[in-house]
Amino acid sequence: QKATFHYGDTSAEVVEVEADVSLMRAAVTKGVAGIVGECGGQAMCATCHVYVREQYLDALPAIGDDEDEMLDCTVSPRDPARSRLACQLILGPDLDAIEVDVPERQV
Numbered sequence: 690q691k692a693t694f695h696y697g698d699t700s701a702e703v704v705e706v707e708a709d710v711s712l713m714r715a716a717v718t719k720g721v722a723g724i725v726g727e728c729g730g731q732a733m734c735a736t737c738h739v740y741v742r743e744q745y746l747d748a749l750p751a752i753g754d755d756e757d758e759m760l761d762c763t764v765s766p767r768d769p770a771r772s773r774l775a776c777q778l779i780l781g782p783d784l785d786a787i788e789v790d791v792p793e794r795q796v
């Protein structure tokens with residue numbers, strides 16, 4: 690499983706994501722720039738905010754209440770369709786790859 694973190698249209702970082710590991714955890718472990726994960730994955734900090742690219746949106750799990758609340762507290766503006774918390778995204782059989790855009794700021 691792999692995740693691609695895009696920075697504008699010019700650069701990107703691709704990381705392997707192991708089973709049952711959140712996108713946030715995979716990014717932080719690999720040192721992906723722009724993903725902070727301050728709360729350790731509890732949907733309580735919003736510093737793992739990402740914009741999911743459109744072709745992957747349908748395969749994602751629904752937004753939970755905690756995630757929804759935190760998405761209103763992101764430093765970069767929330768996109769009603771594409772904003773998610775990377776700590777709440779786990780790849781699985783329905784979704785073995787994902788591409789996201791990293792917001793300009795997390796804090």
Ligand code: FES
Nearest residue numbers: 730732734735776
């Ligand atoms: Fe804190 Fe995702 S790591 S909300």
